Amino acid sequence: RKEVEQDPGPFNVPEGATVAFNCTYSNSASQSFFWYRQDCRKEPKLLMSVYSSGNEDGRFTAQLNRASQYISLLIRDSKLSDSATYLCVVSGGGADGLTFGKGTHLIIQP
Amino acid sequence: ETGVTQSPTHLIKTRGQQVTLRCSSQSGHNTVSWYQQALGQGPQFIFQYYREEENGRGNFPPRFSGLQFPNYSSELNVNALELDDSALYLCASSLGTSGYDADTQYFGPGTRLTVL
Numbered sequence: 001r002k003e004v005e006q007d008p009g010p011f012n013v014p015e016g017a018t019v020a021f022n023c024t025y026s027n028s029a030s031q032s033f034f035w036y037r038q039d040c041r042k043e044p045k046l047l048m049s050v051y052s053s054g055n056e057d058g059r060f061t062a063q064l065n066r067a068s069q070y071i072s073l074l075i076r077d078s079k080l081s082d083s084a085t086y087l088c089v090v091s092g093g094g095a096d097g098l099t100f101g102k103g104t105h106l107i108i109q110p
Numbered sequence: 111e112t113g114v115t116q117s118p119t120h121l122i123k124t125r126g127q128q129v130t131l132r133c134s135s136q137s138g139h140n141t142v143s144w145y146q147q148a149l150g151q152g153p154q155f156i157f158q159y160y161r162e163e164e165n166g167r168g169n170f171p172p173r174f175s176g177l178q179f180p181n182y183s184s185e186l187n188v189n190a191l192e193l194d195d196s197a198l199y200l201c202a203s204s205l206g207t208s209g210y211d212a213d214t215q216y217f218g219p220g221t222r223l224t225v226l
């Protein structure tokens with residue numbers, strides 16, 4: 001059974017702090033990995049793809065460890081607008097669709 | 111914005127009724143996937159359509175069915191509605207059926223279905 005496990009939080013973090021999220025996935029055949037952001041009662045929005053070599057987009061850094069089946073997201077210098085639910089997502093490729101974790105709820109406090 | 115649109119935005123039905131939800135994919139995308147997101151959960155894959163045929167399906171019963179049209183827009187139909195069908199229904203568009211482009215999916219705003 002394909003699963004993605006995340007700590008649901010909530011993570012309460014002061015503005016300007018660095019916060020890290022992790023998730024694990026069970027399907028070793030997974031091919032693509034993503035972080036999505038979801039605001040309350042809105043659709044998930046693609047935040048970034050995740051690669052074994054690691055990738056960075058501004059204040060956001062994502063990392064994949066295939067051997068440990070572990071994905072991470074680091075947010076530096078957190079802003080109030082970063083408050084959202086962060087969904088860890090994996091794909092087995094093609095017609096199996098995306099498998100989502102339940103999400104980690106982040107609250108940035110002023 | 112992703113360019114993926116869905117209608118209606120909200121819908122209230124009663125148990126046993128049938129519902130049809132609609133989705134228009136992003137320009138240039140030929141694959142549409144549908145997801146159900148219950149409160150407090152991540153989205154769950156219902157099925158995917160490519161070239162007007164169901165290309166893959168998650169663990170949902172046959173009363174969940176769909177269509178894709180030549181312009182790549184899609185419908186999700188749910189028969190014999192149950193209380194547990196209350197959820198946010200999301201469609202996502204992508205390009206092709208394999209590889210990174212297929213896996214990179216862009217979501218519409220969703221239809222919130224309430225079953226009473």
